[in-house]
Amino acid sequence: MTVDLPVRHYELDDYKSDEKPTWCPGCGDFGVLNAVYRAMRTRNFAPHEVVAVSGIGCSSRIPYFISTYGFHSVHGRATPVATGVHVARPDLKTLVFSGDGDAFAIGAGHVVHAMRRNLDLTYVIMDNAIYGLTKGQTSPTSGIGFHTATTPSGNPEQALNPLALAITCGATFVARGFSAEPAKLADLILEGLDHKGFSFIDVYSPCPTFNKVNTFKTYKDEVDWLPSDYDASNAANALAHATSEDKRYLGVFLRREAPTYAEQVHKAHTGTEADRAKVLGGMFKRYS
Ligand SMILES: Cc1ncc(C[n+]2csc(CCOP(=O)(O)OP(=O)(O)O)c2C)c(N)n1
Ligand code: SF4
Numbered sequence: 001m002t003v004d005l006p007v008r009h010y011e012l013d014d015y016k017s018d019e020k021p022t023w024c025p026g027c028g029d030f031g032v033l034n035a036v037y038r039a040m041r042t043r044n045f046a047p048h049e050v051v052a053v054s055g056i057g058c059s060s061r062i063p064y065f066i067s068t069y070g071f072h073s074v075h076g077r078a079t080p081v082a083t084g085v086h087v088a089r090p091d092l093k094t095l096v097f098s099g100d101g102d103a104f105a106i107g108a109g110h111v112v113h114a115m116r117r118n119l120d121l122t123y124v125i126m127d128n129a130i131y132g133l134t135k136g137q138t139s140p141t142s143g144i145g146f147h148t149a150t151t152p153s154g155n156p157e158q159a160l161n162p163l164a165l166a167i168t169c170g171a172t173f174v175a176r177g178f179s180a181e182p183a184k185l186a187d188l189i190l191e192g193l194d195h196k197g198f199s200f201i202d203v204y205s206p207c208p209t210f211n212k213v214n215t216f217k218t219y220k221d222e223v224d225w226l227p228s229d230y231d232a233s234n235a236a237n238a239l240a241h242a243t244s245e246d247k248r249y250l251g252v253f254l255r256r257e258a259p260t261y262a263e264q265v266h267k268a269h270t271g272t273e274a275d276r277a278k279v280l281g282g283m284f285k286r287y288s
């Protein structure tokens with residue numbers, strides 16, 4: 001006999017842990033945290049159905065403040081740890097968090113492979129274009145000419161474009177949000193969680209303590225949401241908008257269907273010879 005238990009309805013407070021955020025007043029990361037709470041409440045996820053994995057950085061403290069399972073891992077290793085968690089527990093929704101340094105400097109070698117594998121992860125980058133935790137050094141998303149402790153004469157390197165990286169590395173859902181707009185950011189995170197495959201969400205999340213260039217005000221003046229008739233199914237279109245020199249667009253740039261890593265592995269092990277040849281690009285006659 002099966003017993004139908006009443007569905008529990010979760011409130012925002014159910015997703016808040018007992019730890020209070022330790023970020024500086026005015027840090028953009030508060031907006032990201034609020035968006036995560038909202039996204040989980042909207043879908044009425046039970047906290048035990050979700051796991052939050054992070055690397056190291058101010059932003060990577062976020063799992064402490066969420067009442068789900070959590071793993072505050074090692075600098076640059078959020079995606080490999082999340083890969084292991086997801087492979088072991090595919091029934092959980094795996095949310096991954098990194099700062100721009102964690103994701104695109106020390107962690108870049110891992111992130112590109114997680115994306116091309118199309119692992120079913122939702123990756124939120126809290127991008128403040130600086131290393132916050134270590135007190136203000138340039139990061140891969142810092143702009144050219146940016147003055148910091150490590151670049152006193154101005155940053156000589158051009159900034160990496162996170163969206164272009166994700167689109168070309170095979171992420172199947174690519175979006176950008178802004179922590180000053182947590183309701184819309186919550187919608188992006190929710191869509192990422194619902195999406196089957198690698199969801200990449202770069203978030204402008206200013207660091208008012210160490211980055212006086214990329215501030216809430218400058219982003220507010222520069223950002224614009226993608227137009228309502230924008231076609232997110234086309235990768236070339238997504239790349240053109242992601243690299244626009246006129247505007248910093250927000251919204252869903254790319255949304256496409258592709259087999260996940262788990263589906264590919266399953267096919268490689270159990271499919272027909274033709275399936276295996278397709279998965280392995282015809283390199284091997286047999287996979288055993
Ligand atoms: C292996 C290793 N190298 C370097 C560090 C020092 N470190 C800690 S956080 C960090 C960068 C943080 O920047 P980011 O990822 O952008 O996060 P934010 O603090 O800005 O949120 C660095 C270099 C470390 N903890 N471990
Ligand atoms: S140093 Fe910057 S990123 Fe870190 S908590 Fe403070 S405002 Fe946020």
Ligand SMILES: [Mg+2]
Pocket residue numbers: 057099100101126127128129130131132139
């Ligand atoms: Mg940072």
